[in-house]
Amino acid sequence: MNLPELKLANPGIHLSRNPLPWLLLSAIALLVIGIVMIASASTDMAAAVMGDSYHFVIRQLIFAMLGCTLALIAANIPLAWWERSGWLLLGIGLFVLILVLTPVGRTVNGSTRWIPFGLFNVQVSEIAKLCLIAYLAGYVVRRREELVNTWVGFLKPVAVLGMASILLVIEPDFGATVVLMSAALGMIFLSGVRLSRFLPLIVSCVFIGTALILTQPYRLKRVVSYLDPWKDQFDSGYQLTQSLIAFGRGDWGGVGLGNSVQKLFYLPEAHTDFIFAITAEEFGLIGSLSVLGLVTVLVLAGFAIARRAENAGMPFAACFSYGITLLIGLQASINMAVNTGLLPTKGLTLPLVSYGGSSLLMTCICIGVLARVEIERTAQDKPAEKGKQKPFRGGAAYE
Numbered sequence: 001m002n003l004p005e006l007k008l009a010n011p012g013i014h015l016s017r018n019p020l021p022w023l024l025l026s027a028i029a030l031l032v033i034g035i036v037m038i039a040s041a042s043t044d045m046a047a048a049v050m051g052d053s054y055h056f057v058i059r060q061l062i063f064a065m066l067g068c069t070l071a072l073i074a075a076n077i078p079l080a081w082w083e084r085s086g087w088l089l090l091g092i093g094l095f096v097l098i099l100v101l102t103p104v105g106r107t108v109n110g111s112t113r114w115i116p117f118g119l120f121n122v123q124v125s126e127i128a129k130l131c132l133i134a135y136l137a138g139y140v141v142r143r144r145e146e147l148v149n150t151w152v153g154f155l156k157p158v159a160v161l162g163m164a165s166i167l168l169v170i171e172p173d174f175g176a177t178v179v180l181m182s183a184a185l186g187m188i189f190l191s192g193v194r195l196s197r198f199l200p201l202i203v204s205c206v207f208i209g210t211a212l213i214l215t216q217p218y219r220l221k222r223v224v225s226y227l228d229p230w231k232d233q234f235d236s237g238y239q240l241t242q243s244l245i246a247f248g249r250g251d252w253g254g255v256g257l258g259n260s261v262q263k264l265f266y267l268p269e270a271h272t273d274f275i276f277a278i279t280a281e282e283f284g285l286i287g288s289l290s291v292l293g294l295v296t297v298l299v300l301a302g303f304a305i306a307r308r309a310e311n312a313g314m315p316f317a318a319c320f321s322y323g324i325t326l327l328i329g330l331q332a333s334i335n336m337a338v339n340t341g342l343l344p345t346k347g348l349t350l351p352l353v354s355y356g357g358s359s360l361l362m363t364c365i366c367i368g369v370l371a372r373v374e375i376e377r378t379a380q381d382k383p384a385e386k387g388k389q390k391p392f393r394g395g396a397a398y399e
Contacts, residue, residue: 019304034353067364074368086138093131123358175346254284
């Protein structure tokens with residue numbers, strides 16, 4: 001089947017002639033850093049709460065091994081399967097978002113985001129994000145002309161995203177909603193849709209977001225504390241002020257691995273949402289910039305893979321890769337911005353670094369998909385080279 005040509009904007013990526021090693025090396029480095037930092041940040045809390053100092057780091061090691069296995073499996077799944085299964089993946093994504101709102105879902109700290117599976121819980125937003133991005137990539141390729149030239153074609157995927165966003169807000173999981181919508185709209189923009197079509201949608205999102213903030217007291221307190229966390233440093237601004245103290249204590253070179261004070265029950269969620277702050281405290285500006293640099297390399301490698309797939313005439317692979325890379329990059333950016341006080345506090349993990357099985361497993365699958373894109377793109381060059389040879393049996397040379 002001949003797919004329509006997909007022209008995506010050139011992000012200007014010139015990482016290397018082969019981005020796959022950069023992708024894998026940066027992902028492995030972040031994974032190792034995450035395990036080390038979880039071991040450092042969680043031991044005291046794990047000992048007090050779970051009765052085992054190594055509870056969280058052992059679980060993270062198990063998730064890391066399982067994640068690497070899933071990445072290898074994803075790297076061996078043909079991209080054609082993802083493209084054919086768009087409707088199935090959309091159904092799975094919406095189904096898990098509905099299922100978590102039933103009595104099956106588990107509520108923690110006022111949010112119903114998890115489905116328990118015995119020894120571990122699954123955060124459904126992580127599954128839904130990948131499924132919806134895969135579906136949207138297929139839609140962009142199949143309906144590009146309609147998407148670019150008509151309002152109906154543009155509003156169809158927006159309606160699907162709106163449905164998913166409503167389910168995420170009900171949980172509530174405002175952070176996942178922002179990441180999903182931003183990545184999805186980024187994919188649509190890169191497909192060639194004029195910016196003017198986004199203006200009404202952007203205005204609507206701003207209006208709805210403002211309404212959600214004003215109608216929920218806890219969200220309003222987060223915004224107020226974000227603007228001046230020291231004004232109420234023992235209540236609504238507590239997390240942010242403790243995170244900023246961690247950055248301040250780290251200075252240039254940090255206090256040393258394992259010597260963090262903020263992890264000693266001062267900074268909540270030290271091994272999950274605020275692990276970047278603990279990294280900055282123990283390894284200083286040098287350590288935090290190193291993590292930022294690795295995330296940047298990972299994202300640039302993902303964009304480079306997407307761009308190479310686009311140039312090779314693989315529209316679905318290119319669009320899917322752009323969406324996956326935007327998911328990882330946006331979530332990492334928001335997490336680090338929250339840790340440094342650039343954004344209001346949100347419950348988002350730092351991909352590959354923070355403790356969390358669902359996030360780690362889905363990120364590993366995303367890395368595997370990006371590797372598969374580059375593998376299939378490389379495989380396209382081989383028939384062209386072999387085509388210049390003569391066949392084993394008689395006959396004319398073939399193209």
